[in-house]
Amino acid sequence: EGKFLSDLSNLTQSWNRSSEWFKTNWDGGIYNGKVYGIWAWTDVRAMWYWKDLLNQSGVSPDSLRTWNGYIEAAKKLENSTKDKGIQAMHLVGASHSPDMWYPYLWMLGGEIVKQKSGHPQKGTYWFPAYNSTQGVQALEFLSDQVKAGIKPQINHFWGKEFADKKFAVMLEGSWLLGHFPRNESKNFDKSVGMIPMFPVPKEGDTSATMMGGWMLGIPVTSTNKALSWELLTIMIQPDVLAPMLANYAYLPTQKPIAEGTYSTQLNATIPYYKELISMLSIGHSRPSIAEYPQIADNIRQAIDEVYLGVKEPKQALDDAAKKSAEVLGWS
Template sequence: MYVTIRLLRSALITAIGVLAVSILANYSLSFGSNLQQIDNSSNKENVTLSAILEDQGDPARWNSLIGPALDRLREGHPDITINIDYRTFPYNETREKLLSTLSDHIPIDLITLDQIWLGEFAEDRLIADLTNYTQTWGRQKDWYEVNWDGGAVDKNIYGIWAWTDVRGIWYWKDLLDEASVDPNSLKTWDGYIAAAKQLNSVLRPKGIEGVHLTGAGHSPDLWYPYLWMLGGNILQEREGHPTKGTYWFPAFNNSEGVRAMKFIKDQVDAGIKPQKNHFWGEEFLDRKFAVMIEALQHHIPITTADSRTAFEERVGFIPMFPVPHEDNQTSTLMGGWLFSIPSTSTHKDLAWELITIMLEPDILGPYLVNHANLPTQIQIGEGPFSEEPMRVIPYYNDLISMIPSGHERPNIREYPQIAEFVKEALDSVLYKGADPKRSLDDAASASAKVLGWL
């Protein structure tokens, strides 16, 4: 079975690579000028919507969402010939491409935003306020509250959170059995560290690490849940800002933050090796680690109920991050993508209509299942449209159960810099054995300066 999982994943990656090369070879043509462009030999009005989208690791995947939505949009406007021209970019290029394009006042009708970018784009008035649209639409209650709120800046809606992810504890059942480790011991901080020691003593001589500890560029995302479950926050509002009156101030270096960082240090002190390189769960599926905290569901090539069952027989999942004590409420970080309409759009009403259609459960649902993304809408998560994802996505109900305990990162413009300071604090603890409080205080001081307090 392990070989089968690797072969399936290898074949899937190869196929995706071929498609990506094909799409990129015709990059300037994009979607609107081939498959979804229709003949306009009549005298109907012609409208071409333009979009800039993050490529989701596979530029071709957008076809399966935009295509059906565009067909439905056209059906509602028989008097208009509607086409779409969209361009996709890798994650590390998307933000700058969006900023430069919109700052140059180039008309774009639709974009995808990482939730943490939203505040910057809204503050710079690069995206439209969608509040009036959403009030008329009336679907706010269909969203999980944390996801709907993630599209707001100063209580106005600037983006609709389309899908998300959560992270939890994945483990190989046979490897834990071999080391005589009870999976339930992974639920608490003390039990997690004790299990890691036991796993390492049995598995490390065989080239298998007991527990994966993220030390890569996104390490803050794996630390924040420990901060949140203790009642701490990344930032908090404070009065007395030199220019803004009330503004955000670093809070991650308080007692909760120090305690959360100490848990990271305790893992290193127990012999768990931090991992600078990250492969988003591939390393776990290759059985290089017995336990990993990750959003692994995106990387499991499963398309049938039988293959899901076979996977679940071998791999276990605990829907939580380890907690200090059993009576603590767990937490997780939620990522994901929002649809927004740039201020430069010349077709805002049509762009909004296209967004609402893409978000219809019967159109969005199959897309989410195909890529194992988690929904932000309740009726896809646990309502009438949840049947298919429950059938094929491993531990789907457990994953959905984590959404209410999920948190979002700040979406203010300074956040990316703050996250880098937190990462530097984590690096100093992970790789230099630094004092947790001193490391966090240094990061907070640098963050306060960026936020304009110093």
């Protein structure tokens, strides 16, 4: 929309490799039906826990899978670990808190935005949908965590705080692995457990996660787009990209790397690789619209208001959605 990126649609069509990407990852590079970027690699958010701390507290890892079980486990862990300077559960209170709330919204069937007709200028356009019944229920779960004594963490260190054993349980991205010594990766699963999900409302529900990662594109200002495209395609060839993913513990967006012969190398170097890859099927991405950063900030404010007890979840989300509607041009 800002006319910064080149339309790659014709190039990708003749390239004919789009079917080799996971659908969500390929769709992430599309805006208004045109391809502007190639999602090169990704990450997922999952649940990590220290096995010894759960064992000492009498907490079964399986109990973390449901909302009620997660909160009850937090209470047990807090009683057992507080004298050691270790907090039970990590709850994100930093600026990216919406990213950690979206999975609860998605698992309930909710959406951040949806298409709606009757826009003053654009006919059919995006409209905030996150203040739905599902959104309120999702935010109520965060509120229940605070009421149970889990403290939102304003400062964020992207998993280092877990690696330093300051928390017994943390919902965090797969990049968390980078905070552990590489030479310990083979024994990692003996001390740290991982559950490939966010807690769900009740047993049997399908979970959700958010995928991040990096997109490759070509600026409109490029003076040699053909050469840029050639470089881009070389960078994402499976034989070129797979070793880099293995070295930095990133996850592939391409099926030939995730499921083919290259997966053996990744499975040998990335702890819980198969479990992390399994989460791609329940992965979602942020909306690819120009107004998204402002919408995310509206949601962040709503989450903060609930954390602080200033507003109830429904009121906080309704107020945020009004601001988002204005951002999207609904006057």
